[in-house]
Amino acid sequence: MKRLFVCLLCGLMFLSGCSTNTEKTTSPELKMTPGTYSSTATGFKGDIQVEVTVTEEEITEIKVVEHKETTGIGSEALPVLADNMLKYQTIGVDSVAGATVSSAGLKTAVKDALTQAGADLDKFSAAPVKGELKEETLDADVVVIGGGAAGMMSAFYTAKEGYKVVLVEKTPMVGGASAMAGGSLTATNSQWQKEAGYEDSSEMLKERLLEAGHNKNHLPSVELFTSFIGPNFDWIVSEEGGNMPYIHEGSGSSYSFEGGGAGAMLKLKENLLNAGAEVLLNTQATELIVNEGAVVGIKAKGDEANYTINAKAVILASGGYGHNRDIVPEEYFAFRYSGHSGHDGDALEMIKAVDGATRNLTWLNKQPNTMILPSGAPQYTNMGVGAVYKMSGILVNEKGERFACENGDTWELMLSMEENERQYLLMDQENYDAFNKAMSDRKIFNPEDPAKWTADDYTGQPFYKGADTLEELAEKLDVPAEALKATVAQYNEAVSSGTPDEFGRELTTTIAEEGRYYALEMSIRYSTSLGGICINDKMQVLNTAEEAVPGLYAAGEVVGGVQGDLYLGGSTFTWAMTSGVEAGRVVSEALAQ
Template sequence: MESFELVILGGGFAGMCAAVEAGESGASVLLLEKESELGGSTVLSSGYMAFAGTDMQEKKGIEDSTQSLVNDLIEVGGRVNKKELIDSYGEHQLKTYHWLVDHGIEFRTLQAVSGHSVPRGHTIDPHQGIQSLYKVVKELPNVMIRFNAPAKRLLKNDMGRIGQVLYEANGKEQIVAATKGVLIASGGFAKSEELLKLFAPQLNGALRISGEGSHGDGLQMAWEHGAWVPDLPYLSGTYGFHPSANSVVKSQGLAFYKGGIIVNQLGVRFIDESLSYKVLGNAALRQPEGISYQIWDQTVMEKAVADDPLYDFDLLKRRRLLYQVDTIDELADCIDVPVKVLEHTITTYNSGIQSGTEPEFGRKSLTHNYGKPTPIEKAPFYAFESTVAMLATYAGIAVNTKGQVLNPYDEPISGLYAAGEVTGGFHGAGYVTGSSLGKCAVFGRLAVLDALKKETKV
């Protein structure tokens, strides 16, 4: 039987950060990836990472702090997320940012995004991020990656500790030993209709956009050994996708965070657009046919950010996904909503924004506590048909600040660790943009350091 100190299940961002950390610590590592390439759902993400106090913020004159980031994570999470996980993220986030930079991750732009009180959405190209980590791994002789090698079961050793993994390679089942621990970094279950029907029937109408391997394998393997799952009731979709979006072409735009509004097929608003796009997604799915429209004007259009996966409105225009007209009457005709209703909706909104007391839903900002909304009044006007997608599940097995998987009594399951999308307890009832990839990096490394009993340096 082969033996490694650490066996990692999954080659997304969490698994690759863990592999680099373990490899550079001198441990023998085997990473099992069920697909034929690395990346998982990471490469379908918007590429935002949530960090506070960075040099990028400093260059733009943005004042930020770890405590402000922590406060936003807890507030947007509805205060049902585990505070110790949030505090640990805050403690280690800035060092993790520098670690990523030191390992070739290129941070491109800084944007104001969902759930933050200041601009702290640091963007990366997810493909470049994964490939940079892979480049490091290929230089480490003590780290091995096997593709097309799905893990099937976790096995206990003679000491009652999770110490072996049953997996499949070349059509045959094999067992590998893990002397220091097994790290589950296998992603979520957004592609498992069986699990989604069990735990998120309210999302039946959402598009399915995620990594092809996202079937909940790691979740089920951990369940078998008593892992607790704390936050499945908070599963939500992600708002802002065009109905034609799929895993190949992820057509998404969030113009409402730059000042647009959202209306349903009746032409009326139904929520404060500054809220987390998870909350927006829940509300949008309850609208007729689960379809709504983002409406904005030229003032918002001029805030577009080229090559940004959320704010490149010109790209949506080039893909012919936008309606562009000179009057609100024409816009209502394009999206087939009552003209008088849409005119009243926009007039009421504009009046409220100008007076500082938006009457319907109390909108005061562009996103969370940041930015000032502007009236929708400068032609041309735009509309973007939008719906909700299951991009990732953002809920899963319980872990502590060391990445140890916990049973229902908050006791660690010996030898078992988890990081990334497969874990629960961090996001709570909402979602802060950039915290998913952020927690992948932070807790992927923390789990490795505990498994190898290394001094925490993250």
């Protein structure tokens, strides 16, 4: 009976065209449904809306319809990334360093649009296929590594002096960490400061730097900075010099650029190109070319070529090392990194070819007063807390208690925060409005965002809660309600009675006894590298024997020692810009001899 069943089964298989020796077949390639598809995803500052047009087999257009990304950073990265995805027909292209959150948002939106079109996501997410790199040799007077403030400024200065300059930048856009900065320049000893009648001097600035850095700075580097900041500032703002349109208003301590650091970098890029410098983007410097102890050029790898760039002088301005966990001490991993994602310490590796010296690599700048954006990125809130600490905004910990002078010494506040499990900025309605206005005026977030974030049904970042009573707010924060009420009562009593604050804060107004209350979780971030390469007073890189390496210079964050274990507010952007001028000046003078 069993034999009969098997025979019948084989007969049926034969009749139906089946075979016991089946061959493996491949699925036909998925075809997309032609059309234009819309999608939205979260970027750094808000939603990124795209329209993606496809045929059956390829992407024909990626259009960013609307976004709220930072001008000069995300706004520059989105079109670059869209072009690369279109060029290589994949969302598997590299994200734009310095705009990784914006990049991730755009990729997510495009992926969703492709999914709607029925695309083969394995195919359209694959790593891009690039052709074989050609070998190319360039000759220049000066080659600059890094397209941030220091690199662009030094390249601009030397190009303006008539030298042939090549700048290589490993990311698809210039600006670096400086595009993320506030953009203000300290003006010590400048003509503008003198005209404003502001009392300041190189010695006074030196003392401020040393005090902020707890006297752990490298004194000769500090003195070098304070000696050239005035004349170099004058050059930056003069029409015949840098022609950077800083606003000639204010007290004289510092001057701002409309559009902040991002705006300043866009203008500097324009100046640089107008001066005739050649800029190679997506080009990673890989090694120094050394001949008999002197640096005579670099090797670099671009998208389409391996470059040998011969030069009479090389300026290192590739930024810090905060994104490289092989260099950053483990103690910092407890905090979120808010610096540039391209800061991998590339120059630290390159200078090994000349036995280059470094100092203070164990230090990076930490800062309190940090909120977490919906993207997960840490964001400074200095302008917001600066407003409410003049009013009645206070910080409370997980116990519902104050723990430090909110607007006092940054270092002391940070040390106190490190002792907490968590902490919150507590605000009444008036403070909440002032905080949000200060932040949205600087375009950190949009005016309508806080209402969304403080809604009861919102579950993402930032952790921002609102309530009609302190008891209700305490429940949302998981802090003791009675302790929180007692903290507010004690603060108000001190204000009303004129009693000195237990933490030394100058008290002004009370916290409202009725109305809405709000709390925003605050944390610590780290960013700027405080250590780096050793230089002399001619911006020349030193070897471990403290001898200048012929042909090799450095400027900006890549240099170590100007700051101690904490930076002085506003000084790092000023150092980047003015040290870039200084490197350009000394290199131009050396080439003229």
